[in-house]
Amino acid sequence: MDIEFKKSGPLRGELTVPGDKSISHRAVILASLAKGESVVHKISMGEDVKSTIRCMRRLGVEIVRDGEVMRIRGKGYAGLTEPDDVLDCGNSGTTMRLLSGVAATRPFLTVLTGDSSLRRRPMARVVKPLSMMGAVICGRENSRLAPLVIRGGELKGIEYQMEVASAQVKSAILLAALDARGETVIRETVLSRDHTERMLLEMGANLERNQNEIRLRGPCDLNSMEWRIPGDISSAAFWLAAAAIVPGSEVLVRDVGVNPTRAGVITVLESMGAEIHLEDYRIINGEPVADILVKHSELKPIAIGGSIIPSLIDEIPVLAVAMAMAHGTSAVRDAVELRAKESDRIAMIVSILKQMGVEAAETADGFVIHGRGKIPGNCRLAAGGDHRIAMASAVAGLAAEMPVMVEDFNCVDISYPSFLQDLQALTR
Numbered sequence: 547m548d549i550e551f552k553k554s555g556p557l558r559g560e561l562t563v564p565g566d567k568s569i570s571h572r573a574v575i576l577a578s579l580a581k582g583e584s585v586v587h588k589i590s591m592g593e594d595v596k597s598t599i600r601c602m603r604r605l606g607v608e609i610v611r612d613g614e615v616m617r618i619r620g621k622g623y624a625g626l627t628e629p630d631d632v633l634d635c636g637n638s639g640t641t642m643r644l645l646s647g648v649a650a651t652r653p654f655l656t657v658l659t660g661d662s663s664l665r666r667r668p669m670a671r672v673v674k675p676l677s678m679m680g681a682v683i684c685g686r687e688n689s690r691l692a693p694l695v696i697r698g699g700e701l702k703g704i705e706y707q708m709e710v711a712s713a714q715v716k717s718a719i720l721l722a723a724l725d726a727r728g729e730t731v732i733r734e735t736v737l738s739r740d741h742t743e744r745m746l747l748e749m750g751a752n753l754e755r756n757q758n759e760i761r762l763r764g765p766c767d768l769n770s771m772e773w774r775i776p777g778d779i780s781s782a783a784f785w786l787a788a789a790a791i792v793p794g795s796e797v798l799v800r801d802v803g804v805n806p807t808r809a810g811v812i813t814v815l816e817s818m819g820a821e822i823h824l825e826d827y828r829i830i831n832g833e834p835v836a837d838i839l840v841k842h843s844e845l846k847p848i849a850i851g852g853s854i855i856p857s858l859i860d861e862i863p864v865l866a867v868a869m870a871m872a873h874g875t876s877a878v879r880d881a882v883e884l885r886a887k888e889s890d891r892i893a894m895i896v897s898i899l900k901q902m903g904v905e906a907a908e909t910a911d912g913f914v915i916h917g918r919g920k921i922p923g924n925c926r927l928a929a930g931g932d933h934r935i936a937m938a939s940a941v942a943g944l945a946a947e948m949p950v951m952v953e954d955f956n957c958v959d960i961s962y963p964s965f966l967q968d969l970q971a972l973t974r
């Protein structure tokens with residue numbers, strides 16, 4: 547489905563966005579590993595989380611939809627059974643990497659595969675620590691790529707210094723450590739999103755955190771839970787940016803997760819001059835949640851890099867659109883990880899901006915954008931199957947002088963199936 551996005555009148559009103567995708571994956575997996583029934587409210591129903599649900603069912607877990615909630619009947623690690631086919635993780639890196647940590651503990655064969663994008667993404671980063679813990683795990687091209695074939699078993703705790711800032715890798719190690727003998731220690735140079743740690747603490751795991759160090763003593767049992775998933779800041783980010791760049795806009799996004807390891811997009815938009823207010827800040831299931839109000843303002847350029855990058859890594863495509871709408875030169879550096887996402891997002895961001903008539907250039911670990919306070923548009927873009935590139939292109943279209951056509955827009959179903967309905971409600 548190709549969709550045309552045109553210069554929009556003000557975006558106005560309030561909305562909630564789908565449940566946080568990262569937390570939803572973890573709620574499904576952790577509830578499957580706990581003993582007893584867990585209930586999950588407002589789970590993301592995007593394709594990625596559906597992939598995780600499908601895989602956990604294939605591992606023998608009973609997961610049922612009951613009206614608005616998902617019920618997950620966990621029987622502990624030992625309750626998982628050998629899948630009778632390969633596990634298809636679809637487009638979801640989180641599914642593949644987190645499940646590799648689970649599979650590493652089980653004394654049976656698990657094969658993890660995914661779509662052509664996922665089969666190009668780096669997997670050595672999970673193969674290495676899980677092998678150190680004692681799992682037999684290998685993949686294509688010398689274990690760099692999926693499919694991954696895993697025969698797990700008795701694992702031992704390890705001390706591990708993270709080589710890249712990756713919450714998926716950190717979580718894979720923690721999931722394996724839960725069923726390993728002895729202590730696992732993980733050290734991060736730059737903090738990545740910490741949902742797994744927060745959720746494990748809520749579930750009674752034997753976990754301690756001290757600045758950038760995590761200690762977990764296994765084996766350890768998890769309590770079943772009632773999870774209330776906050777709105778996904780990575781989805782809210784499209785409306786924060788859209789309202790900031792479209793004149794006259796004022797949007798309130800309710801119930802958004804504002805965990806500091808995820809909220810870099812707010813800091814950056816504020817530094818660019820956007821008017822953003824956080825209201826009704828509260829903690830739910832160990833996660834900070836707030837309502838976010840954003841109004842249109844003139845934006846200034848910005849240069850970002852260093853430790854803030856992991857806290858906004860998924861929001862960089864839409865931040866690039868905000869940078870294009872600022873007057874002056876903006877830059878992103880230290881973001882080479884963008885090249886290993888659903889697409890090479892550095893190449894994709896620069897390519898779509900150039901097609902829209904914005905001056906932009908790639909660097910090895912980021913890009914530079916020469917913003918002129920406007921986006922010419924008048925183009926037809928291929929998002930390359932990347933949901934966040936498609937939605938960032940749509941937001942650009944709302945501010946562009948001439949229409950922006952986005953091909954195969956359905957890929958937004960990965961994280962935000964109701965994007966077009968929400969856009970319609972805000973522009974009505």
Ligand code: S3P
Binds near residue numbers: 567
């Ligand atoms: C995720 C972690 C991030 C992020 C991804 C989801 C997660 O990747 O980009 O969309 O749920 O753990 P990293 O593993 O590179 O941090």
